Amino acid sequence: MNDLPMLNYDVVVIGGGPAGMAAAVRAKKLGLKVLLLDDNDYLGGILPQCIHPGFGLHYFKEELTGPEFAARFAKRLVELGVDYRTAARVLEIKNYSDLEKVVVFSSPSGAYQVWTRTIIYAAGARERHAFEIGIVGDRGAGIYTAGEAQTLMDIYGVMPGKEIVIVGSGDVGLIMARRFALEGAKVKAVIELMPYPGGLARNIMILRDFDIPLYLSHKVVEVRGKERVERVKIVKVDENLREIPGTEFWIEADTLIISAGLVPNVKLLTAIGVEIDPATGGPVVNDLFETSVPGIFAAGNSVIINDLVDYVAEQGELAAEGARLFIDKEGIPTRRWIKLEKGENVRLLVPHYLSGERDVWIYARVSKPMENVEVRFPEIGKKLRLPVVKPAEMLRVKLRREEIAKARDGITMEVVPL
Amino acid sequence: MKTKVAIIGAGISGASIARVLSRYENLEVHLIEKAPDVGWGVSKANTALIHGGYDDDPKKYPMRAKLCIRGNRLWHQWVKELEIPHVWNGALIVATKEEDFDELERLLERGRENGVPEMRIVDREELFHLEPNLTKEAIGALWVPIVGQIGPIPAVIAIVENAVANGVKTHLETEVTGIKVENGEVRGVETKDGFIEADVVINAAGLYADEIARMAGIDYFEIHPRKGEYFLFDDSIPGPRRVLFPTPTPISKGIVVTTEISGHLMIGPNAQDLPPEEKENLATTREGLEQVWEGAKKLWPQLPPRSKVIRTFAGLRPEPTGGDFIIKAEEEVWGFINVAGIRSPGLTSAPAIAYEVAEIIQRDLGIELVEKRKWNPYRKEITHFFMLSPAQINEVVKRDPAYGKVICRCNRVSEGDVLEAIERMKFIGIKTPSVDSVKFRTKATTGTCQGSFCRPRIIQLLAREYGVGPWEVTLKGKGSEVGIGDVKVLLRGEEA
Ligand SMILES: Cc1cc2nc3c(=O)[nH]c(=O)nc-3n(C[C@H](O)[C@H](O)[C@H](O)COP(=O)(O)OP(=O)(O)OC[C@H]3O[C@@H](n4cnc5c(N)ncnc54)[C@H](O)[C@@H]3O)c2cc1C
Numbered sequence: 084m085n086d087l088p089m090l091n092y093d094v095v096v097i098g099g100g101p102a103g104m105a106a107a108v109r110a111k112k113l114g115l116k117v118l119l120l121d122d123n124d125y126l127g128g129i130l131p132q133c134i135h136p137g138f139g140l141h142y143f144k145e146e147l148t149g150p151e152f153a154a155r156f157a158k159r160l161v162e163l164g165v166d167y168r169t170a171a172r173v174l175e176i177k178n179y180s181d182l183e184k185v186v187v188f189s190s191p192s193g194a195y196q197v198w199t200r201t202i203i204y205a206a207g208a209r210e211r212h213a214f215e216i217g218i219v220g221d222r223g224a225g226i227y228t229a230g231e232a233q234t235l236m237d238i239y240g241v242m243p244g245k246e247i248v249i250v251g252s253g254d255v256g257l258i259m260a261r262r263f264a265l266e267g268a269k270v271k272a273v274i275e276l277m278p279y280p281g282g283l284a285r286n287i288m289i290l291r292d293f294d295i296p297l298y299l300s301h302k303v304v305e306v307r308g309k310e311r312v313e314r315v316k317i318v319k320v321d322e323n324l325r326e327i328p329g330t331e332f333w334i335e336a337d338t339l340i341i342s343a344g345l346v347p348n349v350k351l352l353t354a355i356g357v358e359i360d361p362a363t364g365g366p367v368v369n370d371l372f373e374t375s376v377p378g379i380f381a382a383g384n385s386v387i388i389n390d391l392v393d394y395v396a397e398q399g400e401l402a403a404e405g406a407r408l409f410i411d412k413e414g415i416p417t418r419r420w421i422k423l424e425k426g427e428n429v430r431l432l433v434p435h436y437l438s439g440e441r442d443v444w445i446y447a448r449v450s451k452p453m454e455n456v457e458v459r460f461p462e463i464g465k466k467l468r469l470p471v472v473k474p475a476e477m478l479r480v481k482l483r484r485e486e487i488a489k490a491r492d493g494i495t496m497e498v499v500p501l
Numbered sequence: 502m503k504t505k506v507a508i509i510g511a512g513i514s515g516a517s518i519a520r521v522l523s524r525y526e527n528l529e530v531h532l533i534e535k536a537p538d539v540g541w542g543v544s545k546a547n548t549a550l551i552h553g554g555y556d557d558d559p560k561k562y563p564m565r566a567k568l569c570i571r572g573n574r575l576w577h578q579w580v581k582e583l584e585i586p587h588v589w590n591g592a593l594i595v596a597t598k599e600e601d602f603d604e605l606e607r608l609l610e611r612g613r614e615n616g617v618p619e620m621r622i623v624d625r626e627e628l629f630h631l632e633p634n635l636t637k638e639a640i641g642a643l644w645v646p647i648v649g650q651i652g653p654i655p656a657v658i659a660i661v662e663n664a665v666a667n668g669v670k671t672h673l674e675t676e677v678t679g680i681k682v683e684n685g686e687v688r689g690v691e692t693k694d695g696f697i698e699a700d701v702v703i704n705a706a707g708l709y710a711d712e713i714a715r716m717a718g719i720d721y722f723e724i725h726p727r728k729g730e731y732f733l734f735d736d737s738i739p740g741p742r743r744v745l746f747p748t749p750t751p752i753s754k755g756i757v758v759t760t761e762i763s764g765h766l767m768i769g770p771n772a773q774d775l776p777p778e779e780k781e782n783l784a785t786t787r788e789g790l791e792q793v794w795e796g797a798k799k800l801w802p803q804l805p806p807r808s809k810v811i812r813t814f815a816g817l818r819p820e821p822t823g824g825d826f827i828i829k830a831e832e833e834v835w836g837f838i839n840v841a842g843i844r845s846p847g848l849t850s851a852p853a854i855a856y857e858v859a860e861i862i863q864r865d866l867g868i869e870l871v872e873k874r875k876w877n878p879y880r881k882e883i884t885h886f887f888m889l890s891p892a893q894i895n896e897v898v899k900r901d902p903a904y905g906k907v908i909c910r911c912n913r914v915s916e917g918d919v920l921e922a923i924e925r926m927k928f929i930g931i932k933t934p935s936v937d938s939v940k941f942r943t944k945a946t947t948g949t950c951q952g953s954f955c956r957p958r959i960i961q962l963l964a965r966e967y968g969v970g971p972w973e974v975t976l977k978g979k980g981s982e983v984g985i986g987d988v989k990v991l992l993r994g995e996e997a
Contacts (some may be wrong), residue, residue: 122910170906191905209950211808214811215808219787219813220784222783231952242984243984
């Protein structure tokens with residue numbers, strides 16, 4: 084270690100996507116010495132491959148494409164003079180003490196060690212792949228995750244195929260359905276395991292616009308085609324997601340796109356013992372997005388899978404504020420931590436702990452869709468009516484400082500029908 | 502005058518033979534393979550074990566019994582000379598019922614007969630010392646410390662690189678379609694790319710060895726495929742320290758639970774016999790995978806959730822008539838040597854098979870083999886970024902900055918590793934760029950995310966280095982192109 088070039092920073096931001104860029108910009112504005120590291124050749128994370136519109140409505144009050152959103156943030160970063168390195172891969176994080184961390188990274192100019200007071204971990208998520216969701220059969224060309232297909236098309240200019248079956252009706256799957264259709268491919272089906280579609284309402288419209296059949300309560304179980312995909316086998320499932328025998332059928336296609344959800348990238352965090360919430364797959368965090376290791380903050384999809392880039396950026400900024408406070412006070416002051424608990428029809432939520440020192444945004448997802456509901460926090464008597472909730476749409480609810488103050492030890496969030 | 506030797510099949514058998522024969526001054530060795538790369542036949546998907554040599558009955562299967570233990574011993578030297586990834590971690594054949602000990606005693610006896618050293622039966626206490634997380638049902642085991650594991654395709658690649666460095670000529674993507682025999686002597690092989698003259702033809706064609714033999718007029722055996730399926734788990738899942746077998750039944754060695762050399766928990770294989778015409782049927786099946794799961798659970802009860810599966814795959818064992826390896830010079834056709842029916846433990850036996858063939862050439866064909874004065878036994882392993890310390894990274898980036906740039910996140914493969922792989926692909930004569938060729942040399946795309954992040958970058962590097970469009974790069978050879986054209990190809994109406 085001693086023979087590695089050494090750098091010194093107040094905060095190292097790991098990940099140059101929207102969460103990381105927002106964190107770096109805010110940290111810099113708060114007067115911190117910031118280094119941002121990303122292993123791509125460019126800033127923006129996955130945004131540069133998302134050439135469709137729908138980004139930044141909340142943040143910039145204007146609808147942008149992914150590359151545009153990324154470019155605006157990258158510009159701010161550069162204008163503010165934030166140090167950043169692309170093609171730089173973090174290999175290890177070491178928690179030297181609560182006040183000092185070491186980040187080891189590799190880059191084309193070699194490996195470095197960075198001594199830093201805080202870390203903001205914003206390394207995003209990975210996509211679930213065909214093997215993980217139990218698809219059997221052959222393994223020829225033409226099986227891609229949605230993000231990989233998107234990268235191939237929109238970064239490298241490759242058309243993967245012409246007859247497409249898409250697994251998963253989440254936003255990513257639907258947007259790829261449109262992308263393929265726009266380039267002249269035939270999208271033969273979108274297959275969704277659940278009895279309801281997984282995407283935002285505006286994206287479900289895509290299916291109608293392009294005349295794409297959606298099969299709800301169905302799953303892809305097998306792919307055949309030795310060199311390249313030739314056909315995929317589909318089966319219907321009952322309300323317990325069990326396959327119904329005799330309902331199998333085949334669709335001929337040369338390409339199978341897997342859009343079966345994202346999993347936070349947390350390997351570097353688990354390696355140093357950061358506590359992980361099995362429900363989100365990301366770290367357990369407090370209301371400044373600090374993880375269970377003091378001084379290590381996290382933000383964006385590596386904490387919780389978000390639907391909107393605006394929320395991701397918001398989390399990055401909050402983490403930067405956390406880092407500033409941490410440095411000023413040599414640790415986040417502990418008066419009391421109120422645990423936020425999941426109640427009825429809440430599948431996951433962050434943050435997990437509230438200090439009661441500030442207002443917080445709660446990000447949550449329900450387990451099942453419901454109409455005419457009340458979101459309740461019984462311990463503090465807060466209630467909020469909503470016409471609909473869907474697992475696909477993240478709930479974002481603000482709790483005010485005064486409201487949190489009413490709680491004794493825990494606060495439960497529940498979503499109940501009226 | 503040199504004797505021309507044509508080896509059909511660049512699997513572990515053919516590659517090993519090529520290496521051993523590359524040692525001789527008076528041979529000109531040609532290694533012929535129909536696939537775009539080496540090691541993509543039977544040698545590609547197997548349990549990767551260097552077996553202990555205790556389970557083959559020397560009366561029923563003399564070749565297997567003899568070559569397995571000899572192969573095991575030779576691998577100790579070969580993995581070092583060729584820098585092949587390996588681990589010698591030993592195996593436990595686990596008893597869960599009192600009756601199982603009878604079978605273990607029998608294996609122990611047979612092992613002694615075959616000359617296997619160091620085996621013994623261990624009691625429950627010692628067993629759990631060797632393998633703490635084994636099923637609590639276990640009551641004892643046969644401990645075979647000489648068992649090891651290697652990377653099978655990396656092994657074939659290493660052997661071929663060394664063989665080529667010693668003068669062997671490869672002919673990849675060259676399918677043999679006929680054997681020319683005149684007056685009872687071989688003259689050469691016909692291929693889709695023309696005729697290759699040869700005085701000696703060695704048939705190491707794996708699943709297709711029966712078809713090749715028939716081309717030379719030899720039809721006393723047939724090969725049928727026996728499928729085995731596997732699960733591979735994320736490397737965050739702890740696996741056993743030893744290779745774990747159940748007590749074998751008369752039909753099968755049983756489903757193995759092991760941590761393969763890259764550190765992934767692996768379970769499998771089952772055994773399903775397929776008809777001879779299904780030699781390409783490598784599809785995984787739900788029934789087969791279910792069998793594997795149930796079988797593995799008996800030894801290793803805490804199997805992870807299915808969401809921790811990163812890959813499932815299947816291999817085909819080439820099962821010959823009679824069950825033993827068929828390694829001999831055929832008398833009817835002078836110069837034709839069969840290396841057929843190389844089922845399990847063929848990977849283990851491969852180096853021994855190769856020496857056996859050299860002996861056959863001398864003894865049965867009467868060709869005296871003259872050693873080269875300079876033969877290079879060594880081959881250097883490709884640079885693996887994941888094995889470098891940060892200080893070593895700073896050394897390699899001086900040579901080439903690409904070595905500092907990680908492109909496969911899960912397995913930490915650098916761009917330099919990939920470029921070096923491509924250089925080595927070209928060195929052994931690979932004509933069609935494929936992602937799998939890079940994968941087997943670098944481990945890129947084989948981690949938790951299965952390549953969804955790094956595959957496009959590898960495609961781009963292959964396209965650049967081979968001078969083709971990225972859509973022309975293949976996953977695993979012609980017919981598996983990663984795309985159908987540039988992104989506007991359908992709108993222009995030009996696609997193939
Ligand atoms: C499920 C399974 C598990 C196994 N586990 C183990 C184990 O743990 N340990 C062990 O020791 N062994 C094991 N084995 C056995 C071992 O894998 C094989 O014995 C070995 O790989 C056979 O190698 P080979 O070179 O003979 O055949 P292959 O690897 O199949 O090589 C033959 C080559 O010939 C080529 N070819 C065929 N026809 C032609 C043609 N007409 N023209 C040109 N080329 C042609 C093929 O493309 C192929 O590359 C296992 C096998 C399986 C399937």
